[in-house]
Amino acid sequence: MYNIPKTAKACVLTGPNEYEIKDNVEVKMPGKHEILCKIRAVAICGSDPEIIRGDLCGIWPPAYPFVAGHEWAGEIVALGEDIQDFHVGDRVAGEAHKGCGYCENCKKGRYTICLNYGDTSTGHEHYGFIVNGAYGQYQKYSIRSVSRIPDNVTFAEAAMCDTSGVALHGIDLSGITVNGTVVIIGPGPIGLCTMRLAKTMGASRVIMVGRGARLAAAEKLGADICIDITKEDPVEAVRRITNGLGADEAFECSGAKGTFNQSVRMVRKGGRVVLLGVAKDGVMEELPFKYITHNEITIYGSRANPNVSQKVLGLMSSGQLNVKDLITHRFKLDQFSEALDTFVNRIDNAVKVVILPNEEE
Ligand SMILES: [Zn+2]
Ligand SMILES: [Zn+2]
The missing domain is CATH 3.40.50.720 (NAD(P)-binding Rossmann-like Domain)
Known part of the structure:
Protein backbone atom coordinates (compact mmCIF):
# COMPACT_ATOMS: atom_id res chain seq x y z
CA MET A 1 0.00 0.00 0.00
CA TYR A 2 1.19 3.43 -0.85
CA ASN A 3 1.05 6.05 1.88
CA ILE A 4 -1.16 8.81 0.51
CA PRO A 5 -0.94 12.25 2.08
CA LYS A 6 -4.18 14.11 2.93
CA THR A 7 -2.87 17.26 1.27
CA ALA A 8 -0.18 17.93 -1.32
CA LYS A 9 1.37 20.63 -3.46
CA ALA A 10 -0.34 22.04 -6.55
CA CYS A 11 -0.29 25.14 -8.72
CA VAL A 12 -3.71 26.64 -8.04
CA LEU A 13 -5.26 29.24 -10.32
CA THR A 14 -7.09 31.73 -8.11
CA GLY A 15 -8.29 34.18 -10.78
CA PRO A 16 -7.40 35.42 -14.28
CA ASN A 17 -3.62 35.50 -14.47
CA GLU A 18 -3.27 34.72 -10.78
CA TYR A 19 -1.85 31.53 -9.38
CA GLU A 20 -0.12 30.24 -6.29
CA ILE A 21 1.88 27.16 -5.48
CA LYS A 22 0.00 25.83 -2.46
CA ASP A 23 1.15 22.89 -0.37
CA ASN A 24 -2.16 22.20 1.38
CA VAL A 25 -4.38 21.16 -1.53
CA GLU A 26 -6.66 18.27 -0.65
CA VAL A 27 -5.76 14.96 -2.31
CA LYS A 28 -9.15 13.65 -3.47
CA MET A 29 -9.52 9.89 -3.40
CA PRO A 30 -10.62 8.09 -6.57
CA GLY A 31 -14.21 6.96 -7.05
CA LYS A 32 -15.64 4.10 -9.09
CA HIS A 33 -13.52 3.39 -12.18
CA GLU A 34 -11.02 6.02 -11.11
CA ILE A 35 -7.40 5.85 -10.02
CA LEU A 36 -5.26 8.24 -8.02
CA CYS A 37 -2.03 9.14 -9.76
CA LYS A 38 1.20 10.61 -8.50
CA ILE A 39 2.11 13.03 -11.29
CA ARG A 40 5.72 12.55 -12.34
CA ALA A 41 5.88 14.80 -15.40
CA VAL A 42 3.51 17.31 -16.96
CA ALA A 43 4.27 19.21 -20.14
CA ILE A 44 3.07 22.77 -20.72
CA CYS A 45 0.64 22.85 -23.64
CA GLY A 46 0.10 25.77 -26.00
CA SER A 47 -3.42 26.07 -24.60
CA ASP A 48 -2.26 26.38 -20.97
CA PRO A 49 -1.10 30.03 -21.11
CA GLU A 50 -4.59 30.98 -22.36
CA ILE A 51 -6.24 29.09 -19.52
CA ILE A 52 -3.86 30.63 -16.98
CA ARG A 53 -4.46 34.15 -18.36
CA GLY A 54 -8.17 33.51 -17.99
CA ASP A 55 -8.95 34.40 -21.62
CA LEU A 56 -11.82 31.90 -21.54
CA CYS A 57 -12.65 31.90 -17.84
CA GLY A 58 -16.21 30.80 -17.15
CA ILE A 59 -15.61 27.98 -19.64
CA TRP A 60 -11.95 26.98 -19.24
CA PRO A 61 -11.81 26.98 -16.25
CA PRO A 62 -15.49 27.15 -15.31
CA ALA A 63 -14.60 28.62 -11.88
CA TYR A 64 -11.75 29.30 -9.44
CA PRO A 65 -9.83 27.86 -7.66
CA PHE A 66 -8.67 25.54 -10.45
CA VAL A 67 -5.75 23.27 -11.27
CA ALA A 68 -4.81 23.22 -14.98
CA GLY A 69 -2.40 20.89 -16.81
CA HIS A 70 -3.31 17.93 -18.99
CA GLU A 71 -0.19 16.51 -20.68
CA TRP A 72 0.94 14.25 -17.89
CA ALA A 73 2.42 10.92 -16.94
CA GLY A 74 2.76 9.34 -13.54
CA GLU A 75 2.16 6.27 -11.44
CA ILE A 76 -0.94 4.82 -9.88
CA VAL A 77 -0.92 5.12 -6.08
CA ALA A 78 -4.51 4.15 -5.23
CA LEU A 79 -7.44 2.44 -6.90
CA GLY A 80 -11.09 3.37 -6.64
CA GLU A 81 -13.91 0.82 -6.75
CA ASP A 82 -14.18 -1.75 -9.51
CA ILE A 83 -10.76 -1.50 -11.10
CA GLN A 84 -9.77 -4.72 -12.84
CA ASP A 85 -6.93 -3.92 -15.19
CA PHE A 86 -4.73 -1.49 -13.30
CA HIS A 87 -2.62 -1.88 -10.18
CA VAL A 88 -0.86 0.37 -7.69
CA GLY A 89 2.59 1.07 -9.11
CA ASP A 90 1.54 0.97 -12.78
CA ARG A 91 3.06 3.73 -14.89
CA VAL A 92 0.46 5.57 -16.96
CA ALA A 93 0.12 8.53 -19.32
CA GLY A 94 -3.00 10.66 -19.42
CA GLU A 95 -5.42 12.14 -21.90
CA ALA A 96 -7.35 15.34 -21.34
CA HIS A 97 -10.66 14.13 -22.76
CA LYS A 98 -12.99 11.66 -21.16
CA GLY A 99 -16.20 11.32 -23.15
CA CYS A 100 -19.58 10.56 -21.62
CA GLY A 101 -19.27 7.13 -23.22
CA TYR A 102 -22.86 6.79 -24.40
CA CYS A 103 -23.59 9.57 -26.89
CA GLU A 104 -23.52 8.76 -30.62
CA ASN A 105 -20.03 10.18 -31.07
CA CYS A 106 -18.54 8.46 -28.03
CA LYS A 107 -20.01 5.16 -29.20
CA LYS A 108 -18.14 5.60 -32.46
CA GLY A 109 -14.92 6.28 -30.54
CA ARG A 110 -15.04 10.00 -31.31
CA TYR A 111 -14.97 11.03 -27.67
CA THR A 112 -13.08 14.32 -28.14
CA ILE A 113 -16.24 15.55 -29.88
CA CYS A 114 -18.57 14.10 -27.25
CA LEU A 115 -22.10 15.45 -27.66
CA ASN A 116 -22.25 15.97 -23.92
CA TYR A 117 -19.07 18.04 -23.84
CA GLY A 118 -18.86 20.13 -20.71
CA ASP A 119 -21.76 18.45 -18.90
CA THR A 120 -20.03 16.61 -16.05
CA SER A 121 -23.36 15.17 -14.88
CA THR A 122 -23.22 12.86 -17.93
CA GLY A 123 -19.76 11.62 -16.95
CA HIS A 124 -17.96 13.86 -19.44
CA GLU A 125 -14.70 15.31 -18.17
CA HIS A 126 -12.02 17.48 -19.71
CA TYR A 127 -9.07 17.34 -17.35
CA GLY A 128 -7.14 20.58 -16.91
CA PHE A 129 -9.83 22.51 -18.80
CA ILE A 130 -13.15 21.86 -17.06
CA VAL A 131 -12.16 19.59 -14.18
CA ASN A 132 -8.91 19.79 -12.20
CA GLY A 133 -5.74 18.63 -13.91
CA ALA A 134 -2.10 17.73 -13.45
CA TYR A 135 -0.17 20.78 -12.23
CA GLY A 136 0.09 19.17 -8.83
CA GLN A 137 1.55 16.19 -7.05
CA TYR A 138 -1.57 14.00 -7.17
CA GLN A 139 -4.76 13.83 -9.23
CA LYS A 140 -7.53 11.31 -9.74
CA TYR A 141 -8.46 10.17 -13.23
CA SER A 142 -10.92 7.91 -14.94
CA ILE A 143 -9.33 4.67 -16.14
CA ARG A 144 -10.70 5.63 -19.56
CA SER A 145 -8.22 8.50 -19.69
CA VAL A 146 -4.99 6.64 -19.01
CA SER A 147 -2.73 4.29 -20.96
CA ARG A 148 0.06 2.11 -19.65
CA ILE A 149 3.61 3.30 -20.43
CA PRO A 150 6.14 0.85 -21.88
CA ASP A 151 9.12 0.26 -19.54
CA ASN A 152 11.69 1.94 -21.76
CA VAL A 153 9.69 5.20 -22.10
CA THR A 154 10.38 7.85 -19.43
CA PHE A 155 7.66 9.83 -17.67
CA ALA A 156 8.74 13.03 -19.46
CA GLU A 157 8.55 11.32 -22.85
CA ALA A 158 5.20 9.79 -21.92
CA ALA A 159 3.93 13.28 -21.06
CA MET A 160 4.45 13.98 -24.79
CA CYS A 161 1.76 11.42 -25.53
CA ASP A 162 -0.79 14.26 -25.77
CA THR A 163 1.15 16.45 -28.23
CA SER A 164 2.27 13.54 -30.37
CA GLY A 165 -1.20 12.04 -30.12
CA SER A 302 -8.91 17.53 -36.06
CA ARG A 303 -9.49 17.81 -32.35
CA ALA A 304 -7.15 16.49 -29.69
CA ASN A 305 -6.01 12.88 -29.45
CA PRO A 306 -8.69 10.17 -29.35
CA ASN A 307 -7.59 6.51 -29.48
CA VAL A 308 -3.93 7.22 -30.19
CA SER A 309 -2.15 7.18 -26.81
CA GLN A 310 -1.23 3.52 -26.90
CA LYS A 311 -0.03 3.93 -30.49
CA VAL A 312 2.29 6.88 -29.83
CA LEU A 313 3.64 5.31 -26.64
CA GLY A 314 4.35 2.15 -28.62
CA LEU A 315 6.13 4.14 -31.32
CA MET A 316 8.23 5.88 -28.66
CA SER A 317 9.10 2.50 -27.19
CA SER A 318 10.11 0.98 -30.53
CA GLY A 319 12.21 4.02 -31.44
CA GLN A 320 9.97 5.02 -34.36
CA LEU A 321 8.98 8.26 -32.66
CA ASN A 322 11.71 10.20 -30.92
CA VAL A 323 10.39 12.93 -28.63
CA LYS A 324 13.44 13.13 -26.35
CA ASP A 325 15.01 16.04 -28.19
CA LEU A 326 11.73 17.98 -28.23
CA ILE A 327 11.83 18.21 -24.43
CA THR A 328 14.18 21.13 -23.99
CA HIS A 329 13.51 22.13 -20.37
CA ARG A 330 12.56 20.59 -17.02
CA PHE A 331 11.43 22.49 -13.92
CA LYS A 332 10.13 21.77 -10.42
CA LEU A 333 6.60 22.83 -9.52
CA ASP A 334 7.96 25.66 -7.34
CA GLN A 335 9.54 27.10 -10.49
CA PHE A 336 6.19 27.21 -12.28
CA SER A 337 6.40 30.89 -13.32
CA GLU A 338 9.89 30.43 -14.68
CA ALA A 339 8.73 27.36 -16.58
CA LEU A 340 5.73 29.21 -18.02
CA ASP A 341 7.86 32.19 -18.99
CA THR A 342 10.41 29.90 -20.66
CA PHE A 343 7.65 28.22 -22.68
CA VAL A 344 5.64 31.32 -23.62
CA ASN A 345 8.62 33.46 -24.55
CA ARG A 346 10.53 30.53 -26.06
CA ILE A 347 13.51 31.41 -23.90
CA ASP A 348 16.65 29.51 -24.76
CA ASN A 349 14.87 28.02 -27.82
CA ALA A 350 12.33 26.21 -25.68
CA VAL A 351 10.19 23.67 -27.52
CA LYS A 352 8.55 21.52 -24.86
CA VAL A 353 8.82 22.46 -21.20
CA VAL A 354 8.13 19.75 -18.63
CA ILE A 355 7.32 20.22 -14.95
CA LEU A 356 8.16 17.55 -12.38
CA PRO A 357 5.62 18.06 -9.55
CA ASN A 358 7.24 15.43 -7.36
CA GLU A 359 10.72 16.85 -7.92
CA GLU A 360 12.13 13.79 -9.59
CA GLU A 361 10.88 12.19 -12.75
ZN1 LIG B 1 -2.29 19.79 -24.89
ZN1 LIG C 1 -20.20 11.42 -25.39
Missing part, protein backbone atom coordinates in the same frame (compact mmCIF):
# COMPACT_ATOMS: atom_id res chain seq x y z
CA VAL A 166 -2.72 15.24 -31.48
CA ALA A 167 -0.37 14.90 -34.45
CA LEU A 168 -1.18 11.23 -34.94
CA HIS A 169 -4.94 11.79 -34.81
CA GLY A 170 -4.61 14.32 -37.65
CA ILE A 171 -2.56 11.79 -39.60
CA ASP A 172 -5.10 9.06 -38.83
CA LEU A 173 -7.80 11.24 -40.39
CA SER A 174 -5.95 12.08 -43.60
CA GLY A 175 -3.54 9.21 -44.05
CA ILE A 176 -0.01 9.77 -45.34
CA THR A 177 0.94 9.07 -48.95
CA VAL A 178 3.80 6.57 -48.99
CA ASN A 179 6.77 8.19 -50.73
CA GLY A 180 4.79 11.43 -50.85
CA THR A 181 5.43 15.03 -49.87
CA VAL A 182 3.97 16.47 -46.68
CA VAL A 183 3.92 20.16 -45.90
CA ILE A 184 3.59 21.37 -42.33
CA ILE A 185 2.81 24.96 -41.40
CA GLY A 186 4.02 25.81 -37.90
CA PRO A 187 7.22 24.26 -36.48
CA GLY A 188 5.95 24.19 -32.86
CA PRO A 189 5.70 21.00 -30.79
CA ILE A 190 2.67 19.65 -32.71
CA GLY A 191 4.23 20.49 -36.07
CA LEU A 192 7.46 18.78 -35.08
CA CYS A 193 5.64 15.65 -33.89
CA THR A 194 3.64 15.64 -37.13
CA MET A 195 6.93 15.85 -39.05
CA ARG A 196 8.40 12.86 -37.20
CA LEU A 197 5.24 10.76 -37.50
CA ALA A 198 4.74 11.59 -41.19
CA LYS A 199 8.24 10.23 -41.83
CA THR A 200 7.52 7.11 -39.80
CA MET A 201 4.32 6.60 -41.80
CA GLY A 202 6.20 6.68 -45.09
CA ALA A 203 6.40 10.26 -46.35
CA SER A 204 9.61 10.80 -48.31
CA ARG A 205 9.78 14.55 -47.91
CA VAL A 206 8.59 16.90 -45.21
CA ILE A 207 8.52 20.59 -46.01
CA MET A 208 8.31 22.79 -42.90
CA VAL A 209 6.91 26.30 -43.18
CA GLY A 210 7.66 28.88 -40.49
CA ARG A 211 10.20 31.40 -39.39
CA GLY A 212 12.89 32.26 -36.86
CA ALA A 213 14.44 30.01 -34.26
CA ARG A 214 11.68 27.42 -34.46
CA LEU A 215 12.17 26.95 -38.20
CA ALA A 216 15.91 26.62 -37.64
CA ALA A 217 15.18 24.02 -34.95
CA ALA A 218 12.92 22.10 -37.37
CA GLU A 219 15.78 21.86 -39.82
CA LYS A 220 18.05 20.38 -37.15
CA LEU A 221 15.30 18.02 -35.99
CA GLY A 222 14.73 16.49 -39.40
CA ALA A 223 12.75 18.70 -41.81
CA ASP A 224 13.90 17.99 -45.38
CA ILE A 225 13.11 21.45 -46.71
CA CYS A 226 12.38 24.63 -44.74
CA ILE A 227 10.44 27.59 -46.11
CA ASP A 228 10.91 30.88 -44.30
CA ILE A 229 7.68 32.89 -44.57
CA THR A 230 9.55 36.15 -44.04
CA LYS A 231 11.59 35.49 -47.19
CA GLU A 232 9.23 33.89 -49.69
CA ASP A 233 5.61 33.14 -50.43
CA PRO A 234 5.09 29.67 -48.96
CA VAL A 235 2.46 28.59 -51.52
CA GLU A 236 4.72 29.49 -54.45
CA ALA A 237 7.65 27.78 -52.74
CA VAL A 238 5.73 24.53 -52.21
CA ARG A 239 4.53 24.60 -55.83
CA ARG A 240 8.08 25.13 -57.05
CA ILE A 241 9.51 22.34 -54.90
CA THR A 242 6.83 19.90 -56.09
CA ASN A 243 7.22 20.79 -59.79
CA GLY A 244 3.91 22.64 -59.77
CA LEU A 245 1.92 19.67 -58.45
CA GLY A 246 1.56 20.57 -54.78
CA ALA A 247 2.02 18.44 -51.67
CA ASP A 248 0.07 15.26 -50.97
CA GLU A 249 -0.94 16.37 -47.49
CA ALA A 250 -0.78 19.70 -45.68
CA PHE A 251 -0.96 19.98 -41.90
CA GLU A 252 -1.81 23.39 -40.51
CA CYS A 253 -0.24 23.48 -37.04
CA SER A 254 -0.04 27.21 -36.32
CA GLY A 255 -3.62 28.47 -36.07
CA ALA A 256 -2.47 31.76 -37.64
CA LYS A 257 -4.87 33.66 -39.89
CA GLY A 258 -4.30 33.03 -43.59
CA THR A 259 -2.69 29.64 -43.20
CA PHE A 260 -5.89 27.65 -43.88
CA ASN A 261 -6.15 29.29 -47.29
CA GLN A 262 -2.43 28.66 -47.88
CA SER A 263 -2.74 24.99 -46.90
CA VAL A 264 -5.53 24.50 -49.44
CA ARG A 265 -3.45 26.10 -52.19
CA MET A 266 -0.37 24.06 -51.26
CA VAL A 267 -1.85 20.62 -51.88
CA ARG A 268 -2.12 18.77 -55.16
CA LYS A 269 -5.27 17.72 -56.98
CA GLY A 270 -6.91 15.19 -54.70
CA GLY A 271 -4.77 16.47 -51.83
CA ARG A 272 -5.71 16.55 -48.16
CA VAL A 273 -5.58 19.37 -45.64
CA VAL A 274 -5.62 18.76 -41.89
CA LEU A 275 -6.28 21.58 -39.44
CA LEU A 276 -4.47 20.93 -36.17
CA GLY A 277 -3.57 24.47 -35.09
CA VAL A 278 -6.12 26.19 -32.88
CA ALA A 279 -7.10 29.57 -34.28
CA LYS A 280 -8.50 32.30 -32.08
CA ASP A 281 -12.29 32.50 -31.85
CA GLY A 282 -13.81 34.51 -34.66
CA VAL A 283 -10.96 34.07 -37.16
CA MET A 284 -12.52 33.76 -40.61
CA GLU A 285 -10.77 32.59 -43.75
CA GLU A 286 -11.56 33.13 -47.39
CA LEU A 287 -11.20 29.93 -49.37
CA PRO A 288 -11.01 29.22 -53.11
CA PHE A 289 -14.43 27.57 -53.38
CA LYS A 290 -14.32 26.30 -56.94
CA TYR A 291 -10.69 25.22 -56.62
CA ILE A 292 -11.53 22.98 -53.68
CA THR A 293 -14.47 21.41 -55.55
CA HIS A 294 -12.74 20.95 -58.89
CA ASN A 295 -9.59 19.56 -57.39
CA GLU A 296 -11.32 17.36 -54.84
CA ILE A 297 -9.40 18.80 -51.92
CA THR A 298 -10.40 17.13 -48.64
CA ILE A 299 -10.33 19.21 -45.46
CA TYR A 300 -10.26 17.69 -41.99
CA GLY A 301 -10.78 19.49 -38.70
